[in-house]
Amino acid sequence: MTWNYSKKTTELFMAAVQGKPGTHLGEIEDADGFGEHGSIACGDALRFTFSVDRHPTDPKKDRITDARYLTFGCTSAIAASEALCAIIEEGDFTPIEALKISNQDIIDYLGGLPQAKIHCSVMGAEALEAAIFNWAQKRGVDLADLGIDIRREEQEEGRLVCTCFGLTEPYILRKIEELELRSIPEITNAIKAGGACMSCHHQPGGLQDLLLKVWGKQSTSFTQLPVLPMAREALAQPPQEMSPFKFAKLVEHVVDEYVRPQLAKDGGDIEIVDIKDTVVYGRFLGACSDCAGSSRTLKMMVEQALKDRVDQRIRVVQV
Amino acid sequence: MAVIYLDNNATTQVAPEVVEAITPYLTGEYFNPSSMYDAARGPADAVSAARRRIAKLLGNARPNEILFTSCATESNNTAVFGTVAANPDRRHVITTSVEHPAIHNVAQDLERRGFDVDFLPVDSEGRLDVTDFVHALRPDTLLVSVMLANNETGVIFPVEEMARITKETDPGIVFHTDATQGVGKLPIDLRGSFQNVDLLSFSGHKLHAPKGIGALYIRRGTPCRPFMLGGHQEDGRRAGTENVAFIVGLARALELAVERHEGDEGRIVAMRDRLQRELENRIPYLQVNGGAAPRLINTLNVACHFIEGEGILFQLSAHGICASSGSACTSGSLEPSHVLRAMKIPFSAIHGSVRFSLSRYNTEAEIDRVIEVFPEIVASLRRLSPYWDTGRDAPTPEALEMLEAPDMPQGHA
Secondary structure, eight states: OOOOOOOOHHHHHHHHHHOOOOBBOOOOOOOOOOEEEEEETTTTTEEEEEEEEOSSGGGGEEEEEEEEEESSHHHHHHHHHHHHHHHHHTTOOOOHHHOOHHHHHHHHHHHHOOOOOOOHHHHHHHHHHHHHHHHHHHHTTGGGGGGGOOOOOGGSSEEEEEEETEEEHHHHHHHHTTTTTSSHHHHHHHHOTTSSSOSSSTTTHHHHHHHHHHHHHGGGGTSSSSSSSHHHHHHHHHOTEEEEEEEEHHHHHHHIIIHHHHHHTTEEEEEEEEEEEEEEEEEEEEEHHHOOOHHHHHHHHHHHHHHHHHHOEEEEOOO | OOOOEEEETTTTOOOHHHHHHHHHHHHHHHOOOTSSSGGGGGHHHHHHHHHHHHHHHHHHHGGEEEESSSSSSHHHHHHHHHHHHHHHTTTTTETTTTOHHHHHHHHHHHHHHHHEEEEEEEEESSOOHHHHHHHOOOOOOOEOOSSSSOTTBBBBHHHHHHHHHHHOOOSSSSSEEEEETTTTTTOOOOOTTTTEEEEEESSSSSTTTTSSSSEEEEEEEEEOSSSSSSSSGGTTTTTTTTOOOHHHHHHHHHEEEEEEEEHHHHHHHHHHHHHHHHHHHHOOOOOTTTTTTOOOOEEEEEEEEOHHHEEEEEHHHHHHOOOEEEEGGGSSSOOOOOHHHHHHOOHHHHTTTTEEEOTTTTHHHHHHHHHHHHHHHHHHHHHTTTEEEETTTEHHOOOOOHOTTTTTSOOOO
């Protein structure tokens, strides 16, 4: 896999390794804010420090004057660290304002990052957050009073989901929500979870389950094969107390009573081709059969009628 | 900028002699060797001549024991799945923990299908202990698959000895070796020292033939079901129209490797050893992975503690130097090299590992260039590392403690 870094990423990295003036390599001694993220075992680690111009009366009005980093990591991890410090330097922020800097800001500053390197920007945002919490503690600022949710404990507590990178359920759930992660590869790219042994992808309580927990079942309905998984699900739970014969009769009845009259208005009809478990195979006839545009709507109409009146699990497959 | 190519365990430059040999079969001689008309005789003869030459060069094997495939991965898949399918009564497989993914992942797949698989451990130099192997053998063992030389470290395994032990234990156990890194670099005598090896895989593009051609040696009488089904090519053992041009190229490349072996070997090993010595002298906290084990003459795997290999490769690349790394950031997965983890190399070094692999086309001047730029690249990244004290040019005390701690994390579960 060759490099496809943006020009800005390459520039920042090369400036950093060459120690050019204006770069932010280093660690501030007795820093006002100190934060770390990552570890040597995980393959990247960032130590971020900043100092502030202390406001004589109100620590909330402290201004960040200097920000420095030391980074163990790849080209983009080092460039992201440099970007983070540059954003802070250019912004003239109070620490509380700086808390608003997101990993997306870092990505934008870099002019984009390859998908597999998104976690480098997340690492920057995490170390910044840690450093600001550290500043708040030192200066006696209660971030909770400002409506900022301090959720540091969840890293330590909670069920371990990704054992390779030591990431817990509460942390992964929060990141799925915050970063709007919709698939396992997106989770891996952003926070590395599931990127090594991959055993946590589909096991019970694994990443797929956490995605479902946050986004609900709908988010995956487009990627599921339309028929088989439903049929399998249906096999596991047959319609309660209803024989296949009775079930089929009821489907037919609902189609006759509610669906056919609707279709007839437009000169169409429907033929039930087969019923397997809770999957109803139907073919549209007459005017409806030619109407490609409305077939999806028709299918949904039929399905809804059957769901409401026969069984919630019914799916209609157009033949 | 001229490219300095030091990644020959990944792939190699196609030799000009090979290009010359294959060109006729990419132009005028395009006929299908399975066809009946006279025009197809040229390509058909070329395939059988190549088969004869390759068989002869591997120690007078029988030509029909050589099967042409598309790559070493296909050869390995054929060897493993073919053997498993042909021996339904046995359920146990032995391999090593440091195989190429083309065996490692296949073995893991067998595990998921309900087979028992033993992954033999290696020591910190990457060596196998034959005792472990003997302990692992079982009455229901069906296949042993051990690579001839490791692609990442170059460490050579005692395949001849393990094959002999296997056959003396039970002639019914099939012995396979993935010789992809060995063919062309190590002498292979299938009638002599390799007489107990049943299956042997290799590919062309590691020895200056093009990508897209591989071979599998199947000793006569070894039960192995076909993996690719279709036409009757390769006596029905591997369907698919023969890749005539590249088959010719593979034979030519192997011929060149054997012819030139004596001349090339001394020159390559001298360059590799000089590179190793100079880097060791110039860079503190640099370790040579597999340095104490018998190694391929062209391979040098060094680990630079406390930095990440991707940043090293990126800067090497800016100098036109091509190498590879076992770091997580370069692997496509987020996991660092399973080979280095099996060797229990500390994490502080795994991520900073760099592999240089040479070929006959490298020059002393190119090695000079690497010796010139590599130490500064390492230093530049250490200046940025939270684990390195640039003032003292040494690891920070905490990092050092971590390195010496007996419970230093040694790899994922």
